[in-house]
Amino acid sequence: MKNNFDEKEAIMKRYSCRTYEKKSIEPATVEELRSYISSLGNGLFGSDIRFDITASVPGDSENLRGLGTYGFIRNPAGFVIGAMKKGDHNLEDYGFLMENITLKAASLGLDSCWLGGSFSRSSFAGRINAAADETVPAVLAIGYAAEKKRVIERVARWKMDADNRKAWQRIFFHGDFSTPLTVDEAGIYREALEFLRMAPSAVNYQPWRILKERDKNRFHFYLKRTKDYDENSFMVKSDLQRVDMGIAMSHFEAGAGLHGLKGKFSVTDSPVPGKETPFIYTATWKEAR
Ligand SMILES: Cc1cc2nc3c(=O)[nH]c(=O)nc-3n(C[C@H](O)[C@H](O)[C@H](O)COP(=O)(O)O)c2cc1C
Incomplete structure (x- = not known):
């Protein structure tokens, strides 16, 4: 896939952000991310996965009510949610496409965090109107990082050794x-x-x-x-x-x-x-x- 942004810079600055400022995403930024999402074709293995953004509007986070993250994420400004049908290599395709969205988001100045466990699956599935034969394997929280991290976030990073990678x-x-x-x-x-x-x-x-x-x-x-x-x-x-x-x-x-x-x-x-x-x-x- 040919991307029209600096992928290296996006990869370098991305990290899992779990504490955000109370600030909505600029409408123009949401639009740009949305248009990037609609430009994505099928995944590497042909899976047709649909993604959508649900974001708070300035001064009003009502839109995100019910989209729970069990306390892992504070003040998200929005989420990217995807729904996927059964199929060969569908989960790999989900990862491939959503990570491209993550990098595009980073290039637009957004911080993010993948959530594959700590999210209320049924509410997110409801939000994207997932059909009976569709699942939501993971979602992406997005927003602007708060300056100060919470203790729970620092402990989580330490437990997962999140700043390091295998040799x-x-x-x-x-x-x-x-x-x-x-x-x-x-x-x-x-x-x-x-x-x-x-x-x-x-x-x-x-x-x-x-x-x-x-x-x-x-x-x-x-x-x-x-x-x-x-x-x-x-x-x-x-x-x-x-x-x-x-x-x-x-x-x-x-x-x-x-x-x-x-x-x-x-x-x-x-x-x-x-x-x-x-x-x-x-x-x-x-x-x-
Ligand atoms: C598929 C996937 C699912 C994840 N699920 C969660 C999650 O449910 N909750 C959470 O706090 N972080 C989650 N993460 C974030 C990882 O913990 C994080 O990527 C890892 O610790 C490395 O840290 P870094 O992203 O800051 O480099 C997930 C990441 C991926 C790729």
Whole structure:
């Protein structure tokens, strides 16, 4: 996807903001975000996902009444809500598209926070008029960050080690999963992988594992499932680690695009047979010639 904003700057400044100023989003900004959303096509794997913004109007937050976040988010100025039908790779597509919206929001000066667990699912589903065959896997709180963070927010960040990311050699591999990929071996894909490493993920678990083929700019994306963390976990109704994979793909694509690298994600045969890897194959980035 070709974006018309500085994705690197957006990736650098984005973080999960849970305390906002009591301030509505400028109507022109809401309009620009809305128009970006309507310009989004289907996801990488063809899922047709609809997104909508619900925002407070200046001086009146009535519009957001009932959209609860169990105390995790204070004074949000709005939410981006998406609804999705069943389908192959639909959660990855949800992550990919919503993260692009997150980065666009950051480029417009908005702070945000993904919510996949701490939101009242049924009220949000009601707000977007989700049909019986649609689900709302996660939403995005948006607004302007308050200067002072709450204690609960600082504790949450500390518990999830939210300022840090796994070391390069723990998540990027070369040829097989016992050989780490060095920064030099990543070559022109170094920034794509670095952007990926900075991506947000549910509980900051960073479940992505990337395997580069030897002598080829072909990157296989795998999910390392966190034990017992799936759609049956406490407060979580969707498989958020699959959403994380889509987020990773959006950051990778942004980094590749920055270097003029053209390519595509597709699902091929996993290069490592299922029995030989504890990871779940998701998709492969192939450079276009
Ligand atoms: C799919 C997804 C779901 C998330 N769900 C929640 C949530 O329910 N509540 C919350 O406070 N943060 C949530 N987060 C934010 C993560 O905790 C955060 O991205 C992670 O700790 C890294 O911190 P950072 O975003 O500031 O870099 C979610 C993030 C993602 C990507």
